[in-house]
Amino acid sequence: MPEVDHDMADERRHPHVTGNGSGAITADGCPVELWAALPPGEIPALLSSALPPGCTVLDLGAGAGRLTHPLVRAGHHVTAVDESAEMLGHVHGATAVLSTIEELRLDETFDVVLLASHLVNVPDTAARQRLLATCRHHVAGDGAVILQRFTPEWTQTATGRSDLGAGITCDTSLGPGPDPGLVSAVATYIFGDRRWQQSYVTCPLSDHQLTADLHEAGLRLDRWLSDDGRWVIVVPDS
Structure with missing residues (x-):
């Protein structure tokens, strides 16, 4: 399937998250195919x-x-x-x-x-x-x-690859967020030959x-x- 970039979709409602990859991507950056599996x-x-x-x-x-x-x-x-x-x-x-x-x-x-x-x-x-x-x-x-x-303890263990089951893996990287107390995260999901990336800012x-x-x-x-x-x-x- 062609790559679809949804970085600008619903920006005002979900300014802290973006998603891209194959198939339908929700307003908050979630790949529908991935979550269905x-x-x-x-x-x-x-x-x-x-x-x-x-x-x-x-x-x-x-x-x-x-x-x-x-x-x-x-x-x-x-x-x-x-x-x-x-x-x-x-x-x-x-x-x-x-x-x-x-x-x-x-x-x-x-x-x-x-x-x-x-x-x-x-x-x-x-x-x-x-x-x-x-x-x-x-x-x-x-x-x-x-x-x-x-x-807050989650930030100490979240980085790296995790096995989510059903052949799905997730590579997560963390960085400083735009404001104190916030964390920027990038999650890359791989499922067979499909790949999605979700970038978000979160507040532990x-x-x-x-x-x-x-x-x-x-x-x-x-x-x-x-x-x-x-x-x-x-x-x-x-």
């Missing part, structure tokens, strides 16, 4: 330890269903939200909603709201608050929000910063879901 790894097992049986789940930034599909197979009732119609075209077994996360306002709440893929690490604080506001709006009073984040969140951001959004830390603190369970701060 990327396996979930051990994440579903981790999530299962925190989800009650048959619960309702709002999967924000669901993409092609990498986590949605295992959750559906586990018996949960999933609503998958993404701003890419191409991504949602791969989702099955769930209610699909085409929307940005920030603008989403459904007339229902959920037992669990899932914000994975390190979306909470968006470098703009106001944008982060809009994401968390959507989480707060949609989580039930006795429910929970599950976040996946980059921690310390426990202190995360707690402050959650408080601003009406949420509070409940517990760590993973030993490294990258998966976090938060609840409404009522």
